[in-house]
Amino acid sequence: MSDSIKVTIDGAAIEVPRGLTVLQACELAGREIPLFCFHPRLNIAGNCRMCLVEIEKSPKPVASCAMPAADGMVIKTDTPMVHKARKGVLEMLLINHPLDCPICDQGGECDLQDLTLFYGPDHSRFKENKRTVLDKNLGPLISTHMTRCIHCTRCIRFANEIAGVEELGATGRGEHMEIGTWVERAVTSELSGNMIDICPVGALNSKPYEYRARSWELRKTESIDVLDAVGCNIRVDARGPEVMRIVPRLNEDINEEWISDKTRFSYDGLRKRRLDVPMVRRDGKLQPCDWRDAFAAIAQRVQGLPGAQIGAIVGDLADCEAMTALKDLMAALGSPSIDCRQDGARLAASPRCSYLFNTTIAGIEQADSCLLIGANPRFEAALVNARLRKRYRQGRFHVARIGAPDDLTFPVEELGLGADVLASLADGSHRLAERLGQAAHPMLIVGPGALTRSDGGAILAAAREIAERYGMVKDGWNGFNVLHTAASRVGGLDLGLVPDQGGKDVARMVKAALGGELAVLFLLGADEIEVDQLGSAFVIYQGHHGDRAARRADVILPGAAYTEKDATYVNLEGRPQRAKLAVFPPGDAKEDWKILRALSDALGHRLAYDTLGQLRARMAELAPVLAHPDVIEPAAWRSFGRKGKLDASTLVSPIQDFYRTDPISRASPVMAECSALHQTRTTTLPATGTYG
Amino acid sequence: MSAPAGFEFTAENRAKVDAIIAKYPAGRQASAVLPLLTLAQAQAGGWLPQPALDHIADLLGMPSIRVYEVASFYDMFNTKPVGRIQVRICTTTPCWLCGSDEVVRACKETLGIGIGESTPDGRFFLREFECLGACANAPILWVDDDFYEDLDYAKTKAVLNALLKGERPKPGSQTGRQGSMPAGGRTTLKTIEQPDAGGPTDAG
Numbered sequence: 001m002s003d004s005i006k007v008t009i010d011g012a013a014i015e016v017p018r019g020l021t022v023l024q025a026c027e028l029a030g031r032e033i034p035l036f037c038f039h040p041r042l043n044i045a046g047n048c049r050m051c052l053v054e055i056e057k058s059p060k061p062v063a064s065c066a067m068p069a070a071d072g073m074v075i076k077t078d079t080p081m082v083h084k085a086r087k088g089v090l091e092m093l094l095i096n097h098p099l100d101c102p103i104c105d106q107g108g109e110c111d112l113q114d115l116t117l118f119y120g121p122d123h124s125r126f127k128e129n130k131r132t133v134l135d136k137n138l139g140p141l142i143s144t145h146m147t148r149c150i151h152c153t154r155c156i157r158f159a160n161e162i163a164g165v166e167e168l169g170a171t172g173r174g175e176h177m178e179i180g181t182w183v184e185r186a187v188t189s190e191l192s193g194n195m196i197d198i199c200p201v202g203a204l205n206s207k208p209y210e211y212r213a214r215s216w217e218l219r220k221t222e223s224i225d226v227l228d229a230v231g232c233n234i235r236v237d238a239r240g241p242e243v244m245r246i247v248p249r250l251n252e253d254i255n256e257e258w259i260s261d262k263t264r265f266s267y268d269g270l271r272k273r274r275l276d277v278p279m280v281r282r283d284g285k286l287q288p289c290d291w292r293d294a295f296a297a298i299a300q301r302v303q304g305l306p307g308a309q310i311g312a313i314v315g316d317l318a319d320c321e322a323m324t325a326l327k328d329l330m331a332a333l334g335s336p337s338i339d340c341r342q343d344g345a346r347l348a349a350s351p352r353c354s355y356l357f358n359t360t361i362a363g364i365e366q367a368d369s370c371l372l373i374g375a376n377p378r379f380e381a382a383l384v385n386a387r388l389r390k391r392y393r394q395g396r397f398h399v400a401r402i403g404a405p406d407d408l409t410f411p412v413e414e415l416g417l418g419a420d421v422l423a424s425l426a427d428g429s430h431r432l433a434e435r436l437g438q439a440a441h442p443m444l445i446v447g448p449g450a451l452t453r454s455d456g457g458a459i460l461a462a463a464r465e466i467a468e469r470y471g472m473v474k475d476g477w478n479g480f481n482v483l484h485t486a487a488s489r490v491g492g493l494d495l496g497l498v499p500d501q502g503g504k505d506v507a508r509m510v511k512a513a514l515g516g517e518l519a520v521l522f523l524l525g526a527d528e529i530e531v532d533q534l535g536s537a538f539v540i541y542q543g544h545h546g547d548r549a550a551r552r553a554d555v556i557l558p559g560a561a562y563t564e565k566d567a568t569y570v571n572l573e574g575r576p577q578r579a580k581l582a583v584f585p586p587g588d589a590k591e592d593w594k595i596l597r598a599l600s601d602a603l604g605h606r607l608a609y610d611t612l613g614q615l616r617a618r619m620a621e622l623a624p625v626l627a628h629p630d631v632i633e634p635a636a637w638r639s640f641g642r643k644g645k646l647d648a649s650t651l652v653s654p655i656q657d658f659y660r661t662d663p664i665s666r667a668s669p670v671m672a673e674c675s676a677l678h679q680t681r682t683t684t685l686p687a688t689g690t691y692g
Numbered sequence: 693m694s695a696p697a698g699f700e701f702t703a704e705n706r707a708k709v710d711a712i713i714a715k716y717p718a719g720r721q722a723s724a725v726l727p728l729l730t731l732a733q734a735q736a737g738g739w740l741p742q743p744a745l746d747h748i749a750d751l752l753g754m755p756s757i758r759v760y761e762v763a764s765f766y767d768m769f770n771t772k773p774v775g776r777i778q779v780r781i782c783t784t785t786p787c788w789l790c791g792s793d794e795v796v797r798a799c800k801e802t803l804g805i806g807i808g809e810s811t812p813d814g815r816f817f818l819r820e821f822e823c824l825g826a827c828a829n830a831p832i833l834w835v836d837d838d839f840y841e842d843l844d845y846a847k848t849k850a851v852l853n854a855l856l857k858g859e860r861p862k863p864g865s866q867t868g869r870q871g872s873m874p875a876g877g878r879t880t881l882k883t884i885e886q887p888d889a890g891g892p893t894d895a896g
Contacts, residue, residue: 166755166757166758167755167757168757169757169758169760169761170761171760171761171764171765172764172765173764173765173766181757182757182760182761182764183742183756183760
């Protein structure tokens with residue numbers, strides 16, 4: 001049996017791989033088949049009938065999405081029969097469709113609108129009353145207009161298959177069929193916003209974006225998300241100075257075509273609590289000033305101070321350009337104390353393999369066994385979890401976990417709560433040892449719940465031992481993975497933003513500030529430290545949101561958020577990606593590296609770059625891997641970590657509230673609403689695996 | 693009738709539930725959803741409150757929405773409170789040709805309610821139904837578990853009046869014929885021919 005079959009499509013013979021549907025064969029032949037319910041990443045439903053084609057020897061038109069292509073098939077996609085069938089299907093679909101396109105948010109990017117234009121009838125023969133359907137309340141993110149629904153069931157299949165929360169269904173029958181949750185409730189998936197994208201009509205829309213803009217008046221900028229470390233590819237749609245919405249961009253290696261709700265809906269936080277003017281604390285109060293005054297205040301405090309008394313902490317949203325400038329500035333000031341591991345992760349800046357997600361996200365699909373160590377990918381990196389679930393649905397995938405249990409939307413074998421389990425895995429005495437040993441492509445994921453503990457270094461070393469013992473690292477396969485939660489972390493480690501000889505890490509800097517040994521502390525968007533415990537240190541805060549640290553600051557330098565600068569971020573796989581400026585920073589705020597460059601001048605240590613190009617050259621000098629955007633430089637395997645005592649206390653994820661993890665999402669009213677809903681949620685549906 | 697806060701099968705029904713679930717292979721318990729819904733509806737007084745649906749979902753290890761879908765799909769299941777005695781009139785073509793309009797009129801007059809309504813005392817629920825599959829005895833009234841057949845205006849009134857009095861009239865044909873035999877009595881096989889002693893006379 002050969003791997004390909006011959007079919008004839010519109011008179012042209014072509015060879016296609018065996019196992020395709022007629023629809024896929026037609027697409028390979030360059031024919032466009034109109035469709036609504038078919039989605040390449042979802043199971044086939046075959047209920048919209050839009051994809052009808054004519055197949056020789058078949059008396060009726062055939063739904064091509066559900067028909068396997070067979071050898072010798074003669075398929076016709078451009079005959080009077082097909083045109084009549086399409087017209088008929090569209091007329092039927094439009095019978096109950098309200099035709100309120102002029103006020104519909106989907107207008108301009110609606111499949112039903114487009115296909116009706118090309119294939120549909122020009123008038124309706126339906127004179128009776130259209131049916132009406134009550135709108136459902138699906139929570140603060142998704143608005144519904146259920147009379148527009150054409151029952152393609154994409155949203156139901158998405159919830160069942162991709163998101164793994166079976167909450168949506170089709171109730172009733174025939175004309176009374178309705179899509180919804182039946183019992184009024186919000187959809188409890190962290191990926192629910194994707195239903196808005198896959199809805200081919202205007203039935204499911206974005207609630208925060210509703211009635212605010214038309215799709216054709218938006219300026220579209222392709223960029224990168226920074227609210228977790230996955231580096232989802234996004235498109236930022238803006239009108240004037242305002243980000244109107246964020247939608248996903250296709251990247252098969254990272255997020256496929258999905259993004260998490262935090263990525264999609266946090267943008268309203270970009271308009272709230274912004275720092276848009278430099279400020280200096282005078283008489284105990286932060287007062288607006290101009291850039292010169294702010295720099296002068298810093299210069300006055302810093303000049304003549306020994307480097308050992310100056311420290312810098314980098315936050316979770318910092319870009320590589322700003323980190324490069326900060327590193328150079330701190331070196332010029334003679335300070336060895338700089339740290340990008342705001343959460344206190346016990347990671348070293350070398351070797352590179354010790355802090356990367358080496359398997360890569362797409363590589364998860366090759367794995368056959370996965371061990372989670374203090375990782376909760378569902379909320380720490382939602383799209384990594386989506387990929388794990390995708391792999392689980394393909395079958396023959398075993399996931400085990402050490403740490404606090406939580407529903408990951410697929411079954412997980414619990415090995416224990418504390419890190420002590422690692423010891424028995426490392427010496428091969430654990431019951432899982434045999435299964436791991438037999439796996440062809442085993443992988444493990446060490447999460448922040450393990451790395452931020454005092455025994456994080458020992459856990460990392462034990463994880464390396466386990467990886468080596470069970471063949472997780474071999475030719476063409478590296479199953480050792482670290483799960484990060486911050487977009488700046490891998491870039492920071494690549495650039496070496498860790499304390500030099502004699503320098504202090506984050507915990508020591510905070511302690512030294514409280515004790516008075518550290519006189520000046522520079523925070524580059526660092527809000528997740530104990531800002532109330534900094535004693536009398538002079539705190540400079542550079543960032544874009546008036547979050548936790550800004551309240552404590554003595555000088556505030558207003559920076560740019562990720563949608564407001566051309567910047568490089570490295571995702572957890574070690575893939576450098578470029579975010580692009582979509583809107584300008586508000587008020588007096590500036591791109592972060594420019595602030596640092598200007599500050600260096602004011603402090604008498606002018607940094608040696610004046611343009612973004614020169615800065616990026618310097619960046620590539622510090623970390624050559626950053627010179628090639630979108631390319632992962634595989635990290636060579638080397639030994640790392642120091643053995644130590646493993647603590648038996650439970651490994652708990654530091655992310656307790658998925659919707660509010662950073663200054664932007666904390667400023668977002670929509671995320672606050674989601675968070676409140678999430679906290680009061682009484683029942684969590686377990687992952688049933690019905691569709692597994 | 694307000695929705696109860698919780699739902700549990702009675703001990704007697706629980707035994708039936710276990711027997712039903714045991715019919716299906718392990719991992720395929722969801723197949724038992726229809727018989728369980730039928731049991732639950734009978735126990736809950738002719739309709740399925742949400743706690744009953746959730747209870748069945750738990751018993752069968754299904755997400756609740758999957759049970760809601762099934763319960764809302766089938767006309768036999770009521771997801772809102774209705775009268776205890778369920779009177780269902782078939783109005784599909786064969787019954788309609790045989791006079792189901794008169795049956796509908798008789799029901800509305802006798803019970804004093806319209807289609808899709810329940811009597812104020814909560815005893816009767818009247819609704820239309822699609823083909824009940826007893827066209828040979830049209831028109832049909834389906835009351836709880838019984839069929840009343842060969843109805844007309846007067847016979848329908850008689851049946852319903854008896855029900856109103858709390859009686860249970862005899863189900864089946866109301867004209868007295870047996871099953872679906874021809875209305876005018878037998879037309880064939882009136883005499884049974886005795887075969888010859890030598891055996892059958894023809895090939896038939």
